[in-house]
Amino acid sequence: MSVADSRAIRFYRALLRLLPFDFRSDFGPEMETVFQEQHKEAGRLDGAAGVLRLWWETIAGIFRTAPGEHLAMFRQDAGFALRMMRKNPGYTLAAILTLGLGIGANSAIFSVVNAVLLKPLPYEHGESLVTLHQQAPRAGMLNQPFSVAEINDYRTQSHSLDGLVEYHNMNFILLGRSEPERVETGVVSWNYFDVFGVKPLFGRAFRPEDEHPGASAVLMLSYEYWIRSFGGDPTVVNKTFTMNDRPHTVVGILSPVPQYRQPAGPHDASFRPHEAGNQRAPGASRFEWRSRQFAAGLSERLSALN
């Protein structure tokens, strides 16, 4: 056998591995013999063109046959397995229960590990987001609320923060629709959505001027509330509703992202910027930093001033 022939047979043998093991065991040696003869004849009669044609037909034939053979083998094995399971119902039930418990337990564990450890926060640079809590141990307060002035101090005096936002939640009555509606509202810093990397679906996010004293009151609607209460109508942007005895204009609709909320509670239907000048934002108890180094020095300086 020439070198070319033995190489051809080796390649053909590798091609046969596409076929099921049982099929190869039954017919493999015979198929090799037949192919060898075909290969010799093709080379003798038609030269390289004949050999290429033979290879093309052979490869196509194997690829046509292999899936059907694998399926037939699978059907045969599945049928056998089902017959065996029917003959031994007790053993089958024990096996199913064991598998079910194992799969269920693993799925539950993975769900927790995925949610807590693996899945990144659905926000931009989520790994750099931290929550800060302020304490006043002398007053016996472990979760001291922040005032707006304190937030501004942290914002202006810290050198290691990329962004600083504040959030707290309030309930308001929204007027201007067919019926008054009580809405959960997040009261946030103007750059709240910028820090989280959330872009509005329609309209705009808050701007610095929205926080200025005397600025017109504005609102952003959450995606879920917009779909639920306004049927996804984009013309709600620039409409005005009354909230907290003031007209509020809807400036934007949020895109569908999971809402940040601590502690876990009903999601906010709307958001509004908090108003500068308040000495202490009611319920303000936490804010988020986007920072790679916690500004410990700044915190101590501010504590010393209190």
Added chain:
Amino acid sequence: MSAAQSNAEPFGPLTPSMFHVLLALAGDDLHGYAILKEVELRTGGKVRLSTGTLYGIIKRLLNDGLIVELRSRPAESEDDERRRYYRLTPQGRQVATAEAERMDEILSIARSRNLLKKTRTA
């Protein structure tokens, strides 16, 4: 429907390639390579079976009992031990006959409608 056709019904319609293999074995007991050459010769090179296609067909025909592998083999000097010879069973012959009768009926209809001008002989 003839007796052959009613006996062949459980096996369903044959593919052209399967029919060619049965036709080849209807003439004589053959090994795999000889079947390939017989089909190619009879069809004037129009039908060329690859090894994958041929042995997929042989496996199915063996499972359905239409062909059998021969236990007795030709004389040693003419034989390669890796070759396996196949023979058409009586059932296989019935199935091939039924298929041929079915095709003959179709050809008769085609001739009656002047789709076929003249008969051809093998």
